[in-house]
Amino acid sequence: MVETAPAMQVNGRENAWALAIAAETGIQVASCYQCLRCSNSCPVSTFMDIKPHQVVRLVQLGRREALLQASSIWVCLSCEMCSTYCPNEIDVAGLMNHLKNSVISSRRTPAEYEIAAFHDVFLRVLREHGRINDLQLMQRYRIKTLMHGQAPSVDDLMSEASLAWNLLKRGRLRFLPERSPAAGEIRRILEDYGHKKVST
Numbered sequence: 001m002v003e004t005a006p007a008m009q010v011n012g013r014e015n016a017w018a019l020a021i022a023a024e025t026g027i028q029v030a031s032c033y034q035c036l037r038c039s040n041s042c043p044v045s046t047f048m049d050i051k052p053h054q055v056v057r058l059v060q061l062g063r064r065e066a067l068l069q070a071s072s073i074w075v076c077l078s079c080e081m082c083s084t085y086c087p088n089e090i091d092v093a094g095l096m097n098h099l100k101n102s103v104i105s106s107r108r109t110p111a112e113y114e115i116a117a118f119h120d121v122f123l124r125v126l127r128e129h130g131r132i133n134d135l136q137l138m139q140r141y142r143i144k145t146l147m148h149g150q151a152p153s154v155d156d157l158m159s160e161a162s163l164a165w166n167l168l169k170r171g172r173l174r175f176l177p178e179r180s181p182a183a184g185e186i187r188r189i190l191e192d193y194g195h196k197k198v199s200t
């Protein structure tokens with residue numbers, strides 16, 4: 001069991017944001033000593049503008065605006081490698097999720113809108129049917145991004161049509177969504193975790 005470190009002070013004052021995160025999620029960033037194990041274990045850190053260890057550091061310093069505008073939090077795969085390897089048991093993956101939720105709650109436009117829109121539509125389809133229908137997922141995703149002014153490229157459309165054709169040939173493409181027997185339970189789980197809508 002790792003001991004809780006005292007809250008970090010910035011300019012002689014306790015970092016209220018880090019304290020609020022700790023109160024809401026239980027994630028204590030004060031014990032981070034910047035060993036970089038989280039970033040070194042992250043499979044997508046090379047694609048991030050702010051690496052996982054830097055995210056933790058910026059939370060320590062109370063740099064909320066910089067983090068809510070970062071693309072890293074949307075590039076994160078929620079694979080939890082960082083949390084697993086942290087010697088201080090800091091849930092870096094949970095912190096990334098918390099930052100995503102903060103962006104949505106504050107009705108900002110996510111730095112990586114397409115990724116955020118895909119998350120949102122995926123959870124909506126899952127919530128409605130308890131399982132994913134690929135056709136409905138892609139239709140809704142395309143409508144949502146189009147309403148946001150992001151038209152797909154011809155290459156994207158060709159690639160999606162080719163994927164759909166291959167799924168159809170294998171009998172893996174359902175035109176109408178099927179409801180899972182566990183749909184109610186899945187909906188309850190999503191409600192417990194508070195799925196937040198990404199606005200267009």
Ligand code: SF4
Binds near residue numbers: 053092
């Ligand atoms: S692995 Fe943990 S202690 Fe090391 S930099 Fe990342 S968050 Fe900090």
Ligand code: SF4
Binds near residue numbers: 052079082
């Ligand atoms: S959860 Fe996110 S930040 Fe952590 S290792 Fe996975 S992709 Fe990287």
